[in-house]
Amino acid sequence: MSAAFAALPADAGGDAVISIRELTKRYGELVAVDGISFEVRRGEVFGILGPNGAGKTTTLEMVEGLSCPDGGEVVVDGLSAWPDPTAVKARIGVQLQATALFDYLRLREIIHLFGSCYGVRRTPAEIDALLDRVGLLEKRDSFADQLSGGQAQRLSIALALVNDPVVTFLDEPTTGLDPRARRALWDVIRAINAAGTTVVLTTHYMEEAERLCARVAVMDHGHLMALDTPRALVRGLGADAHVTFTLSEPLPLEALCGLDGVSSCSAHDGEGYAMVADSAQRAVVSLLDLAAARGLTIENLDVQGANLEDVFLRMTGRKLAEEDEEDERTDEPEKPRRRGFLFGGGG
Amino acid sequence: MRAFLDFLRAFTIMFLRNRQALFWTFFFPVLLMGLLGIVFGRGFGGDLNLAIVRLDNGMVANVMVQAFKNADGITVSQPATEADALKQLKDGTVQGVLVLPSDLQQRFAEEDDTTRLPFHYDNSDLATAGQIMGVTQQIVESVGNGIAKVQPKLAIRPLGVKSQSLSYLDFLVPGIVALSIMQTAIFGIAGTIVTYKEKGVLRRLRATPLPMRSFMGSNVTMRVVTALIQTAIVLAVGMLLFHVKVNGSLALVAVVAIVGAGCFVSLGFTIAAVSKNQEVAQALMNVVQTPMMFLSGIFFPMNNAPAWIQPVVKVLPLTYLADALRAVIIGDASLWAVRWDLAILLAATGVFVMTAWRFFRWE
Known part of the structure; x- marks a missing residue:
């Protein structure tokens, strides 16, 4: 590790919307997240960059209240996420890696239902406005399994905004998308941030981090390797x-x-x-x-x-991401599946 | 509460849009009932025909013949000789031949041992043979015990199927109701929960402040209500199309159906808890449901099954649901009369809930 990265400007100084201190998570012998500390500033797009298995998702899960830390603390918008994450969950929006949706519900119905999960009742006009923000207005009456990969991700992002969150978490929002769909999603994310929502995203695409993020945390093997603006990280090389x-x-x-x-x-x-x-x-x-x-x-x-890829290569001796062109999702809709069970209601 | 109702609505919408689920839930039980009725029943609501060969004119024989004449759903003929009667059995005019031997009165009076009356039946139609044998046995025994219907002072109100219900469909319908309740509850819960687990829906919902009990509660409510609607449909079709008699209180039928649905909903949760994916869940559902389908007395009574299989019959929860439903629907049994069936179902529910609680994982 280069001396240039030794001093981590992890303290956001003024207005931190998320503060993480000594956060640790173990799975048996494996230390998935090893005592990391950093802050996210209100209103920024904050990126967590690292290869698969670096601990990005585990870190987010602890911040989102999905996975209880083994040590350390998480404060979101002034509220401690643990031991009871309910209040934090109400203030954040979450888009998870696996797109999780109900078959047989239309997009507007899914958004209404998720609003309900947050105790907010969205009017049809509000639902349309939200779908419009992610470019899915014309799909409002479609079923979730009729969406392309990129559209499904955008729906997932709409669901992460349904409660007007203070911070929204996007976990690898563009993984598996083709370049065109990826760029379209970047525009959506920029617009969300411009509207005042702090965005925290994980990615293993350095280009994504460089283009979208005000600051980037580089993670590897559960450690925070560096945290700075993309430009400063590259200059540090x-x-x-x-x-x-x-x-x-x-x-x-x-x-x-x-x-x-x-x-x-x-x-x-x-x-x-x-x-x-x-x-x-x-x-x-x-x-x-x-x-x-x-x-x-x-x-x-x-x-x-030089770019963030070089930063990562220098710090870890490894490349950030193998190009996974072959298993990219296409932007074609999947064939609708109508699954049912022998005898009885599977719906 | 708002979220509970919204999810209840969403589950209902999803169910109504799933044509396969609708077919299996509402149409299939009726179809099964109709097919089995046509194949095994002797016409819809048709009587069984019994030939009694009366070789003795004593009091016992008189009482016996009268008892059969008074019984619902069975038509008695009295051929002169056993040979005539057997001819009728072979050509299908009658389904059983009961012989009252010439020394019946004497043996009844003098012997302490059970007098066994010869009974002929058609080997090639075991379902019908089983029915008529059961009915005949019941009446013969009750005459033997001196509590036949001809002596009203000593009569008891008969409970259960065999003493009253004589059509196969009367026997079958409560079984179909029980089977449908089981399938709706198990598939409805295990199928959806495992799918949601596998697709990450549960994980996403856990990232919201919604208490999971609202989500699970609305799913359970929806399945129990579906089971009740199924029960109503199967009973209504049974009554209107197949002239099945529903003697018991509908409120009590609903109570039994709810207890049964609760039991199988919790079994569904147990399956969902231990299944990592849909393939495992599907396999487990088959493992659990197939024995119950065939060994719980749904399609035919298990009383005549070999003794070694009885312990299996006794541990299957569906046995008790079918038993209770049959007692209430056909036998007009009281809540008190089916208390043990309900108690066993509730105990099983407890075991399933604890198992599910112990092993449940969200992802």
Whole structure:
């Protein structure tokens, strides 16, 4: 772990809507969440970034009142979540990973029913307005099992807003969605935040965290590795960019690594070179000078800005997410299933 | 309370939109009743025909013949010889032949042992044979004990099926009611709860401030009400279409149905508690329901089943529900008369609730 991440700016200072202190959860031998502390500021989009199994969902479950912590405390909007989470549950909205819905109910009926769970009675106009916020107004009379993956997630988010929560928790809201549906969902989340609701989301997509979140907590193996704005986290890397290129003639690595603005370099497949630059500008200028001096031709020059993926790689030595393109949900509606049981009412 | 009612409404809507559930809940029991009535019953509400071969003219034989003549639902003929009677049995005119031997009076007066009267029946139609044998046995025994209907001073009010109800459908209908209650309660609860558990609905609901007892309570209420409606439909169709007699108090039928539904709702919760997914739940439901369907005296009486199977019959809760319903519907039994059936059902409910409580997981 780099020294740059040692000091965690975990204290939100002024207006913290969520305060977590020394939160711990064990499952037998496994310590799923290991004494983490941080605060979420009122009105921000707060991201928890980490690979599968990092403890993101477990952390959220303890904040949401679904899973009792083994140690530490959670305060949401001034209320302690434990031992009795009922009051906290009334003030938060929750979207869980598994989309949980009733067959045979129309969208507007599901929203009415969930409102009822929070003791609020939504009028048809309010229900329509809520569906409109997540772009599902035209689906108000559809059944939940007629929705595409992206639509189901949006319904799930609508349900997380039904009680006008102070904070809404979105657990991997875009996992499994195709890029188009993912972007549409980002717009929905931005709009929710713009309307004044604090949003806490978990993700293992670094792009999602970078684009949506004011601040990001990086988790791995139940620990909080870092917490800051995405920009500050990347800057903390000491790396500005990745520079890759090929040369017409091979060149010793020492010559490249010594260039101004370059912090490290490597050779790939005998032909390509990769440099990590602390200053992209100086590294590229000095590379061009070197090539000109030696009469070499630079080809396939590519400069890529450092991102949260690099932050995570640096801190854990592992990649954040394997690209799971193959099991992406498509945006096509699933075939409606009409399940019934032999003898008797399954409905 | 508001949420309870909203969920009750939602469960009802979901149920009414589920055509398969509607079919199995309301149509199937009626269909089953009709099919079994056609296959095993001798026409709807038709009488059984018994030939009595009377070779003795003593008092016992007179009383006996009179008792059979007075019995509901059984028609007596008196062929002259046993050979004539057996011919009638073979051509299907009668379903049973009772022989009153020439020394009946003498043996009845002199012997302390039970006098066994020859009874012929048709081997190839065991369901009918069982019915007529049961009826005949009952009347013969009651005559033997001196409490036949011809002597009103000594008569008792007969309870239970065999003494009064003579059509197979009379026997069957309370059984169908019991079976339907069991299936609605078990499938309604275990099916939905396991689905909701598997799909994460329970987890999502737990993230709301709604007390889970409101959710579970509305589900249970909906199943119990469904069971009552089912009972009403099966009884109504039985009465109107198949001329089944409903002698007992409908209020008491409802009480027994509610106790029974409660018992099987809690069994449904037990299954939901120990099942991780729908496949397991489905298998468990079959394991639990199949023996009850066939060994609880739903389709045929278990009195004549082999002795070794009786302990199994006795531990099945459905035995007691069917027994109580039959006693009330056909026999006009009082609440007091079915107290033990109800007590056993309530005890079973307690065991199921505790098991469910112990093992239930939300996800």
